[in-house]
Amino acid sequence: MTVKHWFPLALGAVVALLIPAVTHDNYVIQLLNIAILNAIVVLGLNFATGWVGQINFGQAAFYGLGAYTTGIATKAGLPWITTPFLSVVIVMGASLVLGLPTLRLRTYYLAMTTIGFGEIVRLIIVHWEPVTGGTSGLRAIPGINVFGIGPQGQIQHYYLLIVVLGLAASIAARIRQSSLGRAMIATKDSEIAAEQSGVDTTRTKLIAFTIGAVYAGLAGCLYASSIRFISPDSFSGTQAILLMTMLIVGGMGSIPGCIIGAVGLTILPEALRFLGQWYLVLYGLGVIAVIVLAPGGLASLASRLPRWAGAR
Amino acid sequence: MTDQTIITARGVTRRFGGLVALDSVDLDVPHGIVQAIIGPNGSGKTTLLNALSGASHADAGSIRIDGKEIFRLRPHRIARLGLARTFQNIRVFSNLTVLENVKVAAACNSPMSMFSIMLSTTTQRQRETEIESAARQALEIVGLAGRADDRPTQLPYAQQRLLEIARALASKPSVLLLDEPAAGMNMTESMTLLDTIAKLKGKGITVLLVEHNVRLVMGISDRVAVLDFGKKIAEGAPSDVQRNPLVIEAYLGRRHRHA
Known part of the structure; x- marks a missing residue:
């Protein structure tokens, strides 16, 4: 780790830790909490999509599965501590059922199956009203509680979520630096060359897809028990596309990019709210501008900066 | 037999629609040598290499690497059994x-x-x-x-x-397949490549070399097999193969003699 590596990291950590000192506005902190949760989900999406190159529109559904599992379980009286495990078991099961048959095939089969899967999950949530609360969602979900200890208020949740995001990002970084991470990128760059180098590409794709689902499932679990209210809108197909947009705008394959994209695109609509209906126009133009001007995403701009500075 | 031969292929056949790209090819490659496979364009060299490495499976036949049957195994399994390859069209990550x-x-x-x-x-x-x-x-x-x-x-x-x-x-790997490794190289680069291949042979690696440029391979190869229209038409020491009338014909034309 050189200065070039840890300086942006340390800067980001300091800024993140100082934010609650600057604003005590609960609305702002809650928005940031959602941004952090989205960042975890996008980090998960990056495994299968950013590194392995498989298009996955099921990430919002895994997010929702984790959230609803947690909401339903805690409202039924199960202790909170069981919910991360329940969420992980359910999303892993779902991702294996989806991934095993489709990831053997090349090209866009995963994209099609995950779109279908997202729709199935949404329909179940909307129509299984007695359990899921239908379109009005689930309210008053019990909070995080580990043997009587749990965060109180938005700011404590914020710090907890920052720690979880830090863990999620460092696990992703470790995977990237391991043979598994290299196998993922090799699979994207040339599936046949990866196979001939001894990489089981089917297994690699399945692992990436499943790790990503687990990230989303755990983020969903934390979403339900820190925001305390969930509804099908938060996990719809639109959300799946938004998550994909966050990944692309932030920078496919880049861990800081995932966080920048998720936080930026979660906050931006709220920041542009004063524009009324015009906000969508500006938002759309902004996304197009990033894709055209910086095809590698916002993270690639950051890595180009030192080169510009050095050239002068 | 598996003591000396590292690759034993029998009746390897590959069809693309009506075209027979490989027509029941047999190949025995002794351990530790440099074996070249030459032939005119479209003679099935790369198809044979793809069949051996599992990149594109043969339709019929038997392929053994070091005595283990690899026919229709997935490429990563074949790689783990000790067969590595390069590509004619560069595929780096x-x-x-x-x-x-x-x-x-x-x-x-x-x-x-x-x-x-x-x-x-x-x-x-x-x-x-x-x-x-x-x-x-x-x-x-x-x-x-x-x-x-x-x-x-x-x-x-x-x-x-x-x-x-x-x-x-x-x-x-114990076997290394090189698919037209000198393509796009200039003279100096090709010479360095030949040195590298000699070094690999010195390490006991069996090298299977597919080349379009016949002159390049003659010096370095211990054995040469010649493919034409998916069939093996000759095999032996480089000097013998060069004198073989079938080979000369395949390269110089008059291919419709047998039609």
């Missing part, structure tokens, strides 16, 4: 560094456990160190050690071919 490209293959036979990666256990770190040193050794052999941290796309064409060879070597 452009989103990885040169060193990481080679590390992918160096990790060929090491199982990866999610938990040891997440916890960065001692065994995991030890494995990474081993992979790294194996990868650096392979880069050293082809003379690319100085470019380890570059992107493969920053390398000139000839060096990208060498990178593919390094990547293939990193999996510690």
Whole structure:
């Protein structure tokens, strides 16, 4: 780790830790909490999509599965501590059922199956009203509680979520630096060359897809028990596309990019709210501008900066 | 027989629609030699290589590597049995560094456990160190050690071919298939390539060389097999093959003699 590596990291950590000192506005902190949760989900999406190159529109559904599992379980009286495990078991099961048959095939089969899967999950949530609360969602979900200890208020949740995001990002970084991470990128760059180098590409794709689902499932679990209210809108197909947009705008394959994209695109609509209906126009133009001007995403701009500075 | 022959192929056949790209080809490659496969364009050289490596399976036949049947195994299984290859159209991993490209293959036979990666256990770190040193050794052999941290796309064409060879070597193969390794190389680069191939033979690796440029392979090969229209028309020492009238015909034309 050189200065070039840890300086942006340390800067980001300091800024993140100082934010609650600057604003005590609960609305702002809650928005940031959602941004952090989205960042975890996008980090998960990056495994299968950013590194392995498989298009996955099921990430919002895994997010929702984790959230609803947690909401339903805690409202039924199960202790909170069981919910991360329940969420992980359910999303892993779902991702294996989806991934095993489709990831053997090349090209866009995963994209099609995950779109279908997202729709199935949404329909179940909307129509299984007695359990899921239908379109009005689930309210008053019990909070995080580990043997009587749990965060109180938005700011404590914020710090907890920052720690979880830090863990999620460092696990992703470790995977990237391991043979598994290299196998993922090799699979994207040339599936046949990866196979001939001894990489089981089917297994690699399945692992990436499943790790990503687990990230989303755990983020969903934390979403339900820190925001305390969930509804099908938060996990719809639109959300799946938004998550994909966050990944692309932030920078496919880049861990800081995932966080920048998720936080930026979660906050931006709220920041542009004063524009009324015009906000969508500006938002759309902004996304197009990033894709055209910086095809590698916002993270690639950051890595180009030192080169510009050095050239002068 | 498996004591001396490392590749034993019998009746390898591959059809693309109505076209028979490989017509019941037999091939025995003794251990530790440089074997060339030559033939005019479209004679089935690359198809044979793809069948051997599992990249595109044969429709019928039997292929044994070191006595183990590999017919229709998935390519990564064949790679783990000790067969590595390069590609005629360069296929490097452009989103990885040169060193990481080679590390992918160096990790060929090491199982990866999610938990040891997440916890960065001692065994995991030890494995990474081993992979790294194996990868650096392979880069050293082809003379690319100085470019380890570059992107493969920053390398000139000839060096990208060498990178593919390094990547293939990193999996510690017993058989190395080279698909037109000299394509796009100038004279000096081709000479370096020949030196490298000689070095590999010295390490006991069996090299199977597919080449379009006949003159290039004659000097370095111990045995030459000639393909024409998917059939093996000749095989033997380079000097014998060069004098074989069937071979001369295949290269000089008059291919419709047997029609």
